Amino acid sequence: MENELENYLDNHYIHKSNWLRAAVLGANDGILSTSSIAIGVAAASDFREPVILATLAGLVAGALSMAAGEYVSVSSQTDVEKADIEREKQELQEMPEIELERLAAIYESRGLKKETALRVAKELTAHDALGAHVRDELGITEINQAKPLQAALASGASFVFGGMLPFLVTLFFPVKNLEYYLYVFAIIFLGFLGALAAKTGGSNILKAVLRVTFWGTIAMVLTAIVGHVFGVNLA
Numbered sequence: 001m002e003n004e005l006e007n008y009l010d011n012h013y014i015h016k017s018n019w020l021r022a023a024v025l026g027a028n029d030g031i032l033s034t035s036s037i038a039i040g041v042a043a044a045s046d047f048r049e050p051v052i053l054a055t056l057a058g059l060v061a062g063a064l065s066m067a068a069g070e071y072v073s074v075s076s077q078t079d080v081e082k083a084d085i086e087r088e089k090q091e092l093q094e095m096p097e098i099e100l101e102r103l104a105a106i107y108e109s110r111g112l113k114k115e116t117a118l119r120v121a122k123e124l125t126a127h128d129a130l131g132a133h134v135r136d137e138l139g140i141t142e143i144n145q146a147k148p149l150q151a152a153l154a155s156g157a158s159f160v161f162g163g164m165l166p167f168l169v170t171l172f173f174p175v176k177n178l179e180y181y182l183y184v185f186a187i188i189f190l191g192f193l194g195a196l197a198a199k200t201g202g203s204n205i206l207k208a209v210l211r212v213t214f215w216g217t218i219a220m221v222l223t224a225i226v227g228h229v230f231g232v233n234l235a
Helices: 002-010 014-042 048-094 096-109 114-136 148-172 178-201 205-230
Strands: none
Touching: 014 048, 014 148, 014 178, 014 205, 048 096, 048 114, 048 148, 096 114, 148 178, 178 205
16 A cells, blocks of 8 residues: 555656755756856957956855745745644634534535535544644645755755856866857757756646746846946956
C-alpha cells in the first residue's frame, strides 16, 4: 500500500510545489538580478572591472537576501500554522461535539450525504481527531506544510546558480557591447529555466518560456536605459 502511494505521488506534481517554487524563484531572480545589474553598469562603463565588481556584489547580496527573506517569510507561515494547530487542540478539548459537527459539515459540503458525512467524521475523529481537523478544517497537509530551512536553502543555492551564469559572461566576453552579450545569454538562460520548471511541474512549456523571457526583457531593457541615461564613464 505504501509503495502504491509513492507511485501515485510520483505521477503528480503538487508534492514538488514548495521546493520547486523556491528553487525556480531563486534561479530566475539570480539570472535576472545579476544580469540587470551587469547590463546597467556595462551600459555606463567602458571597463570590465566595475561590471565584474557590481555583478559579484549583486550575486552575493542577492543570494543572502533571497535565503534570509525566504526563511523569514516561510517561518512566519509556520508560526501561523502552529498557532492554528494549538488553537484546534484546545477547541477539541473544550468543545468536541461542535468540532465534530464542523468536520461533518465540511464533508457534507464536499458532496457526502449528511448521514455519511457524520459517520466519516466520527470514524476519522476516533482514528486521529487533530489530524482530521488540521487536514480538512485548516487545510494543512504534509504536501503544503511550510518548511523554512528547505525553502531558504533551495532559494539561496538556486540564486547562486542562476547568478553565476551572467557573472561568467562578464568575465569572459568582450567588454565592447557586453550588455548585448549579457542580454542574449540571460534570455537563453531564462528560457531554459522556464522550460525546465514547466517540465518538472507538468505545465505548459511554451507559456512558461514566453512569460519569463518577456518580463526578463522588460527588466533588462529598463536597467540598460538607466545606464545609458546616466552615462557615467565608470573607471
